[in-house]
Amino acid sequence: MKKIDISSVNFSYSSKVRIFQNLNVKFLPGKTALLGPNGAGKSTLISLMASVLSPSAGTIEVTDSSGNQVNSRQLRKFRRRVAWLPQDFSPVAGLSVIEHVSYAGWLKGMSRAALKHRAPHAVSAVGLEEISHRKATELSGGQQRRLGLAGALVHRAGVVLLDEPTAGLDPGQRERFRQILASLNDDHITVVSTHQTEDIDGSFNHVVVLVDGSVRFSGSVSDFMAAAPVSAVDPRDRVRLAYAAFVEGEI
Numbered sequence: 606m607k608k609i610d611i612s613s614v615n616f617s618y619s620s621k622v623r624i625f626q627n628l629n630v631k632f633l634p635g636k637t638a639l640l641g642p643n644g645a646g647k648s649t650l651i652s653l654m655a656s657v658l659s660p661s662a663g664t665i666e667v668t669d670s671s672g673n674q675v676n677s678r679q680l681r682k683f684r685r686r687v688a689w690l691p692q693d694f695s696p697v698a699g700l701s702v703i704e705h706v707s708y709a710g711w712l713k714g715m716s717r718a719a720l721k722h723r724a725p726h727a728v729s730a731v732g733l734e735e736i737s738h739r740k741a742t743e744l745s746g747g748q749q750r751r752l753g754l755a756g757a758l759v760h761r762a763g764v765v766l767l768d769e770p771t772a773g774l775d776p777g778q779r780e781r782f783r784q785i786l787a788s789l790n791d792d793h794i795t796v797v798s799t800h801q802t803e804d805i806d807g808s809f810n811h812v813v814v815l816v817d818g819s820v821r822f823s824g825s826v827s828d829f830m831a832a833a834p835v836s837a838v839d840p841r842d843r844v845r846l847a848y849a850a851f852v853e854g855e856i
């Protein structure tokens with residue numbers, strides 16, 4: 606994948622609540638941390654990129670490495686390129702863990718043969734292999750989050766959108782998520798919305814900061830850290846200070 610291009614996008618949930626007005630932002634290959642305070646519009650932006658919401662104006666377009674483009678109005682084609690873990694993921698009743706992940710892949714057009722190999726692999730990657738035959742609805746909240754992640758990763762999409770994938774995970778599982786993230790192909794575009802700024806240095810290539818529906822920063826992690834107004838030795842402190850400054854509008 607070469608880029609996902611969000612151009613002149615407007616979006617409102619109702620005539621009273623305008624979320625985006627002329628939003629322009631690009632997501633590039635590699636891992637992008639999508640940051641912003643509660644209500645900034647991160648989930649809305651991810652849902653627009655996943656094509657489950659449609660902009661009232663503007664375009665969302667994916668360009669692959671050969672230069673071919675597909676936009677979010679060409680739904681079927683677009684969705685096959687995009688994997689999505691929603692913030693409020695909840696499993697389909699009646700399916701086991703392995704069936705659930707296979708079903709997610711089938712919805713994206715994967716063949717049975719590919720699923721036979723890929724579904725168990727995705728289940729193991731998130732550490733659910735020992736309970737792969739349990740009913741998905743019987744899992745704990747954190748286990749369900751990992752199930753959703755396996756479903757998003759099973760079809761190796763060129764664009765991977767993960768909305769707060771580590772919310773509710775214990776420290777061991779957050780570390781596992783960091784390893785999964787590290788294993789994802791940097792030729793693909795991975796966008797992760799998160800409130801955990803301590804994970805950014807070392808895990809991500811790019812940062813986008815969204816505040817009140819506007820992009821306050823979009824660039825590399827190193828440029829983001831260099832923008833911290835106070836020099837701090839610890840990279841995690843630099844990320845935290847830069848983030849606070851962009852949110853407060855000090856930069």
Ligand SMILES: Nc1ncnc2c1ncn2[C@@H]1O[C@H](COP(=O)(O)OP(=O)(O)OP(=O)(O)O)[C@@H](O)[C@H]1O
Pocket residue numbers: 618619622624641642643644645646647648649650692
């Ligand atoms: N279904 C909806 N109907 C109406 N308003 C909504 C809906 N979903 C979100 N909003 C509003 O849109 C704005 C952006 O919400 P969104 O969930 O995109 O923010 P967020 O940055 O993901 O927040 P958080 O960090 O709390 O998850 C908020 O003001 C929210 O109240």
